[in-house]
Amino acid sequence: MPERSLAPRPPWAGRRILLGVTGGIAAFKAVQLASDLTRLGARVDTVLTEAAKSFVAPLSFEGVTGQRTYGRLLSTLGSPPHLNLAGHADAVVVAPATADLIARARAGRADDLLAAILLATRAPVLLAPAMNERMYTHPQTQQNLAHCRSTLGYRVVGPATGALAAGEGEGPGRMSEPFEIAEHLGRLLGTGGTLSGRRVLVTAGPTREPLDPVRFVGSRSSGRMGFALARESWLRGADVTLVTGPSALAAPVGVTTLQVETAREMLATVESVIPGADIAFFSAAVADFRPRTTASEKIRRRESTDPPVLDLKRNPDVALDTLPLRKKGAIAVGFALETGRMHENAAMKLREKRFDIVVGNDPGEPGAGFDLPTNRVTLFYGDRDPEPLPLQSKESLAGELVDRAVDAAAWNRPP
Ligand code: CTP
Numbered sequence: 001m002p003e004r005s006l007a008p009r010p011p012w013a014g015r016r017i018l019l020g021v022t023g024g025i026a027a028f029k030a031v032q033l034a035s036d037l038t039r040l041g042a043r044v045d046t047v048l049t050e051a052a053k054s055f056v057a058p059l060s061f062e063g064v065t066g067q068r069t070y071g072r073l074l075s076t077l078g079s080p081p082h083l084n085l086a087g088h089a090d091a092v093v094v095a096p097a098t099a100d101l102i103a104r105a106r107a108g109r110a111d112d113l114l115a116a117i118l119l120a121t122r123a124p125v126l127l128a129p130a131m132n133e134r135m136y137t138h139p140q141t142q143q144n145l146a147h148c149r150s151t152l153g154y155r156v157v158g159p160a161t162g163a164l165a166a167g168e169g170e171g172p173g174r175m176s177e178p179f180e181i182a183e184h185l186g187r188l189l190g191t192g193g194t195l196s197g198r199r200v201l202v203t204a205g206p207t208r209e210p211l212d213p214v215r216f217v218g219s220r221s222s223g224r225m226g227f228a229l230a231r232e233s234w235l236r237g238a239d240v241t242l243v244t245g246p247s248a249l250a251a252p253v254g255v256t257t258l259q260v261e262t263a264r265e266m267l268a269t270v271e272s273v274i275p276g277a278d279i280a281f282f283s284a285a286v287a288d289f290r291p292r293t294t295a296s297e298k299i300r301r302r303e304s305t306d307p308p309v310l311d312l313k314r315n316p317d318v319a320l321d322t323l324p325l326r327k328k329g330a331i332a333v334g335f336a337l338e339t340g341r342m343h344e345n346a347a348m349k350l351r352e353k354r355f356d357i358v359v360g361n362d363p364g365e366p367g368a369g370f371d372l373p374t375n376r377v378t379l380f381y382g383d384r385d386p387e388p389l390p391l392q393s394k395e396s397l398a399g400e401l402v403d404r405a406v407d408a409a410a411w412n413r414p415p
Contacts, residue, residue: 015043016045021049029177031061036182050071086117087121096130133171198238203284207245207263209291217290223249230257231398242256331357332354333405335358374391
């Protein structure tokens with residue numbers, strides 16, 4: 001599986017994040033979070049409670065962030081540290097957030113540096129609770145969390161269900177993984193983003209059309225472009241549904257990911273989602289044909305003297321067949337993989353499938369095509385000249401495509 005890219009990028013790059021670490025066994029995972037956020041380009045200031053220092057050393061955070069850490073509320077170092085840190089933070093994340101910290105935050109206490117920062121900041125706050133299952137499910141903790149969510153407007157991520165500390169078996173209480181917290185923090189940093197309150201649909205990956213129980217007709221599509229589009233849209237505040245054929249990629253954090261196998265399954269799933277979508281990206285490499293019949297038993301070499309003939313029939317066209325279901329004013333972005341006559345074919349697909357934008361690419365070009373981390377594309381529009389984009393990673397291309405789709409949307413223009 002390709003490694004998650006941690007190159008500096010918006011919305012983390014250039015932002016200041018205050019990381020609060022409290023005293024729980026999950027504190028060791030906060031070092032990974034501090035490291036990921038720093039690699040994504042953020043400046044991370046870490047505040048450790050006294051109890052946190054029993055689990056993890058301040059030096060570990062200094063090592064990965066390149067910044068000094070903070071612990072004392074009362075200090076003689078000039079301006080009060082809680083006001084200074086709270087005032088500079090673009091977002092505050094507490095990971096792990098123990099039951100005690102959550103109770104103190106709810107009560108509005110200012111009895112240590114971290115609690116005082118939570119009172120003094122006006123930046124968005126994210127809590128990643130981590131504690132024993134019985135402490136987490138206790139009505140006190142549940143009420144405290146409900147208050148933090150609804151009255152204080154904090155974002156609460158997790159806890160996950162899984163193996164608990166001290167051989168306590170399985171249950172809710174594990175801190176969410178650092179990459180998930182970093183993603184949620186990204187969405188929080190983009191609060192009020194260009195897509196907040198909007199619904200985005202993305203089709204991705206190949207489809208598999210079965211020949212028999214073990215073989216299929218399909219393509220080499222990895223799903224990377226579609227997964228990157230879904231992630232990018234979610235980071236900008238959208239409610240995202242990703243309809244994907246088989247892919248080795250991990251489902252993007254926060255995105256409703258619906259797995260399908262065949263073109264017909266993809267069509268049925270898209271039909272149920274598309275009426276609500278403000279933007280639809282059709283990035284799936286849908287198989288245009290499927291075997292006319294699917295054998296119920298494995299096709300055996302020994303039982304046929306001549307090689308079997310592949311008899312194919314036409315598959316539905318997901319983008320075309322769902323056209324009447326598109327919401328009024330919705331933006332549709334299609335993809336065209338062309339090995340020749342790019343302009344003519346892209347223009348024909350723009351018209352025929354009523355796309356607002358067609359993303360054309362030629363897999364023969366260096367760095368472009370299937371199963372690669374990069375792509376070089378040309379954008380085609382109905383009302384202006386084609387726009388060639390430079391070779392870039394699929395993540396960065398996803399950012400450009402979401403920008404173009406938002407620019408094309410009438411709902412984005414002032415009345
Ligand atoms: N598409 C689709 N369902 C299909 C085929 C294509 O939804 N059965 C969508 C793709 O996701 C893409 C666009 O239509 O956004 C164009 O796909 P492409 O395969 O390039 O074009 P086709 O219409 O299949 O035409 P051709 O194979 O002749 O190039």
